[in-house]
Amino acid sequence: MKFPTSISTLILGAAAASSSSNAIALAAESSGYCPTIYADFVRRQLANFSPDGIFVAQEGESQKHTPFLTLSDDGKSATVIVGNGEEEGGVYHPMSASTDPLEVHFVTHILVKDQDGNFIVNEALDPTVAAPATITFAVPDGVTEMVAYEWCNKHGLWAGPAVQVSTSETETVPVQEKSLEVSAECSVSDFPEAAWPSVHADFLRLQAQVFESEMPYTEADGEKHVPYITVNEDGTSSILVGKVGGPIHPMNGSDGETPPHWITEIYVVDQDGKIVAMKSLDPTGVTEATMTFDTPEGATTMQAYSWCNIHGLYEGPVTEVEAPAEVEITEEATDADAVTVKEAPSSGTAAVVSLSVIASALTLTALEM
Ligand SMILES: [Fe+2]
Numbered sequence: 628m629k630f631p632t633s634i635s636t637l638i639l640g641a642a643a644a645s646s647s648s649n650a651i652a653l654a655a656e657s658s659g660y661c662p663t664i665y666a667d668f669v670r671r672q673l674a675n676f677s678p679d680g681i682f683v684a685q686e687g688e689s690q691k692h693t694p695f696l697t698l699s700d701d702g703k704s705a706t707v708i709v710g711n712g713e714e715e716g717g718v719y720h721p722m723s724a725s726t727d728p729l730e731v732h733f734v735t736h737i738l739v740k741d742q743d744g745n746f747i748v749n750e751a752l753d754p755t756v757a758a759p760a761t762i763t764f765a766v767p768d769g770v771t772e773m774v775a776y777e778w779c780n781k782h783g784l785w786a787g788p789a790v791q792v793s794t795s796e797t798e799t800v801p802v803q804e805k806s807l808e809v810s811a812e813c814s815v816s817d818f819p820e821a822a823w824p825s826v827h828a829d830f831l832r833l834q835a836q837v838f839e840s841e842m843p844y845t846e847a848d849g850e851k852h853v854p855y856i857t858v859n860e861d862g863t864s865s866i867l868v869g870k871v872g873g874p875i876h877p878m879n880g881s882d883g884e885t886p887p888h889w890i891t892e893i894y895v896v897d898q899d900g901k902i903v904a905m906k907s908l909d910p911t912g913v914t915e916a917t918m919t920f921d922t923p924e925g926a927t928t929m930q931a932y933s934w935c936n937i938h939g940l941y942e943g944p945v946t947e948v949e950a951p952a953e954v955e956i957t958e959e960a961t962d963a964d965a966v967t968v969k970e971a972p973s974s975g976t977a978a979v980v981s982l983s984v985i986a987s988a989l990t991l992t993a994l995e996m
Pocket residue numbers: 692720732733779780781782
């Protein structure tokens with residue numbers, strides 16, 4: 628599948644319209660994460676929100692979703708704030724953390740592009756931090772213009788007004804040198820731990836709304852998307868999305884022409900339904916979706932989830948965690964014979980509490996702005 632030309636132009640933005648083809652090539656050589664997540668936001672925007680593309684609030688319309696970018700006095704840093712709550716009658720976009728798919732509503736990411744369409748920064752946000760949604764970042768040398776974008780989990784992709792950067796230093800830096808620096812700054816951003824339950828709730832919301840499935844998919848729906856856990860002896864656990872010796876899920880970033888297709892997040896819940904690990908994945912230069920994490924102390928079972936940007940939410944099989952052997956060293960121990968090893972009691976009977984919120988309560992109504 629290829630994007631129509633108009634979509635490619637939208638994804639590449641200013642870069643496609645720019646005569647500076649060097650900027651595009653340089654960006655493609657660095658991590659492709661930011662172009663990839665942005666391309667996916669554009670894909671979702673066109674499919675689910677507006678065939679006309681990215682939302683830009685016009686004069687007189689609500690600025691609740693608009694990412695406003697302001698420069699520091701010395702021009703070396705910039706801040707993005709979503710909404711105009713500082714104005715009389717204005718409102719900031721809410722940051723409503725929730726485990727309820729019906730309630731969770733927040734700005735998941737803020738990204739910023741420069742005048743050549745190169746990405747400067749990407750940050751995944753935590754909805755447990757009170758509004759406004761905001762990030763502050765260093766402005767790379769050579770940047771002359773910036774545009775901020777934000778993704779609202781319920782209302783899509785929004786662009787803010789272009790902001791000019793004019794300092795004597797930035798004007799003297801060659802464009803190519805600047806592009807290398809800028810491209811290196813934008814990379815994958817993990818959600819803070821406090822955000823994990825809300826991220827899961829949003830995936831359940833999307834699973835119901837976009838994929839019309841009240842529950843995550845399972846092995847029965849195909850092994851290629853299933854996250855399988857291996858508990859290692861060194862105290863870590865590993866996850867691979869797909870079956871060893873069988874189908875493995877691809878990790879295809881965006882080249883600006885074809886839509887990306889990758890596992891965006893992998894996460895793990897324990898026997899109590901607590902999310903104990905989550906990772907956002909960069910498809911650049913990898914062929915498999917994997918994750919390694921410290922096996923949590925006290926975990927008796929674990930179950931992994933994976934989100935595919937095209938195919939939705941999958942849950943893996945419940946995996947037993949063997950309790951580590953207890954090593955007891957007696958006082959008179961002088962050699963290896965005096966060390967006795969006791970097996971810790973099995974705790975395999977602990978009930979697994981699924982995090983799967985009953986999504987049947989979801990009423991799929993028209994999106995409200
Ligand atoms: Fe929103």
